[in-house]
Amino acid sequence: MSHATFLIPRDALSRIAGAEASGGELRFRHVTADDFYVVTRVEVASGLRLPVDIPKSYQRLAWGDDDLIGQWLRTPERGVNHNHWYLLRRPGASMPYDAFRELVPGARDPGANVGFLITHEPDLPEEHVEAGIPEFAAWFLTRDEVRPAHVAIEPSTLGIQQLDGAWPIQSLASHSALIVGCGSIGSAAANALAAYGVGHLNLVDPDRLLWDNLIRHTLGPEHVGRHKVDGLKTQLGQRWPATTVTPHPLDVVDDAHRIRPMIKDIDIVVCAADGIAPRRVVSHLSRRARKTAILACVLDHGRIGEIIRLRPSPRFGCLLCLRANLAQQGAMDAEADQELDYGTGQVHQPMTATPPDLHLVGTLAAKTAVATLLETHHGDDTQRFPGEHAILGLHPTGDLAAPFDMRQAGDIRWSTLPSPRPHCPTCSAA
Ligand SMILES: [Zn+2]
Missing domain, CATH: 3.40.50.720 (NAD(P)-binding Rossmann-like Domain)
Structure with a gap:
C-alpha cells in the first residue's frame, strides 16, 4: 500500500530548527497527482511566515497551491518522536487523540478536519539517534486518533559528496x-x-x-x-x-x-x-x-x-x-x-x-x-x-x-x- 508522504525541504528544517518560537504555523501543499505533501512556509515568530526555499530543479514540488495549514512544535524530552518511530513500524497503528494531547499539550485541536503536525526534538539522546528515532516527525490528527505520517527529509549532503x-x-x-x-x-x-x-x-x-x-x-x-x-x-x-x-x-x-x-x-x-x-x-x-x-x-x-x-x-x-x-x-x-x-x-x-x-x-x-x-x-x-x-x-x-x-x-x-x-x-x- 502506498502512503501519503510529507516532503520536508532542508530549508524548512533550518527555519524550524532556527526559530526562536517553540512552535508555529506551517503552510504546505498537496501535490494531488502524486499524492504527496510538501512544506512551503514556516512561521518562525508570531505572524512571521517565511517561504521555504525549494530549488527549481525539484519541479514537481512546485505543483499546486500551498493552501493547507498545519503546525510545528518543538517538544524536547517528551519522547513523542520515539512514539512516531514505534507506531510507523506497525502498519495501521495509531494513538488515541486524548493520549496524544497528553503527550503533546500544544497540539492544536483539528476540529472536524484532519490536522497536520511536525514535532521537532532537537536534543535526542545519542542512543535514540542511533536507533533511528527522527529529530523531525510528522502526524495526522483527528479527534479520534493520531497517525504517524511518512516523512522524507532533504539531506544536508547531496550529489557525489554522499560517497565521501x-x-x-x-x-x-x-x-x-x-x-x-x-x-x-x-x-x-x-x-x-x-x-x-x-x-x-x-x-x-x-x-x-x-x-x-x-x-x-x-x-x-x-x-x-x-x-x-x-x-x-x-x-x-x-x-x-x-x-x-x-x-x-x-x-x-x-x-x-x-x-x-x-x-x-x-x-x-x-x-x-x-x-x-x-x-x-x-x-x-x-x-x-x-x-x-x-x-x-x-x-x-x-x-x-x-x-x-x-x-x-x-x-x-x-x-x-x-x-x-x-x-x-x-x-x-x-x-x-x-x-x-x-x-x-x-x-x-x-x-x-x-x-x-x-x-x-x-x-x-x-x-x-x-x-x-x-x-x-x-x-x-x-x-x-x-x-x-x-x-x-x-x-x-x-x-x-x-x-x-x-x-x-x-x-x-x-x-x-x-x-x-x-x-x-x-x-x-x-
Ligand atoms: Zn606506435
Whole structure:
C-alpha cells in the first residue's frame, strides 16, 4: 500500500530548527497527482511566515497551491518522536487523540478536519539517534486518533559528496578529462566520468544533436539542433553540478592544432569518435603529450565492443602498433571496419548497435579512465584493470578471427598491448 508522504525541504528544517518560537504555523501543499505533501512556509515568530526555499530543479514540488495549514512544535524530552518511530513500524497503528494531547499539550485541536503536525526534538539522546528515532516527525490528527505520517527529509549532503569515505571523490575531483567524440558512446562516457566524480570535463565534438541521434544519445529531444557538447554541458550541469564542463564544438582532425595544447593541460583522454582519422590523431597527440588515451568503439555492426588503453609507456605501443600487430595475426582491420561505407556517400556505416550496448561501452571506457587516474596519480590500485585491450561480446556471432572472436554476450576479454614497433613515428619520439 502506498502512503501519503510529507516532503520536508532542508530549508524548512533550518527555519524550524532556527526559530526562536517553540512552535508555529506551517503552510504546505498537496501535490494531488502524486499524492504527496510538501512544506512551503514556516512561521518562525508570531505572524512571521517565511517561504521555504525549494530549488527549481525539484519541479514537481512546485505543483499546486500551498493552501493547507498545519503546525510545528518543538517538544524536547517528551519522547513523542520515539512514539512516531514505534507506531510507523506497525502498519495501521495509531494513538488515541486524548493520549496524544497528553503527550503533546500544544497540539492544536483539528476540529472536524484532519490536522497536520511536525514535532521537532532537537536534543535526542545519542542512543535514540542511533536507533533511528527522527529529530523531525510528522502526524495526522483527528479527534479520534493520531497517525504517524511518512516523512522524507532533504539531506544536508547531496550529489557525489554522499560517497565521501566510500569512493575517492577528493582524488578524482582534482582531475580533468578530454572527451573526443560526444555521440552515443561519448555521451555515456561523459555522464559516467561526471558520476564517478571527475572534476572537469572538456568535450570535443563538432556535431549537432539531430533527430536520428535521439535513440542512442543520452540527450533528449529538448536538445535537438544544439551542438552535442553544449547539450551535454546543460545535462551534466543539472545532474552532476560538482563537475565543471567546457564544451568545444571542434573537429579533432581539422582543429588538431587547437586540441594539441588542450591535451597538455588535461590528465586523460577518452576517445569515442568513430572513423580512422580521429582515433589516429588522438593516439598520436596523446602519446606525444605523454597522456593516457582510452579509445572506445563498437565493431562488426555493434556486435562487439572494444576498449584500448594507450599508455605512454615504453612497454606499450600506440594504436597503429596494435593494429599492425593484429594484422600480422590475421585479425580484421578494426579501423576500416568502422568506415566500410566511406566513399559511398555514407561516411558511417548504418548503426545497428542498441542504445544500452553503446552506453555499456562508454561506461566501461569511463571506468577504465578512472582506474588509470587512480593508479597513475594516487597509487590507488583498488580499481586496477586486468589489461590494456578489451573486447566485449555485445551481440556476437563468433565468426571473427582472434582476438575479436567473442562467442558470448556479456563476456569481456582483456589482453595486453604489443610493444612499440621499431621506428614507429608515434611511439619512437615519445
Ligand atoms: Zn606506435
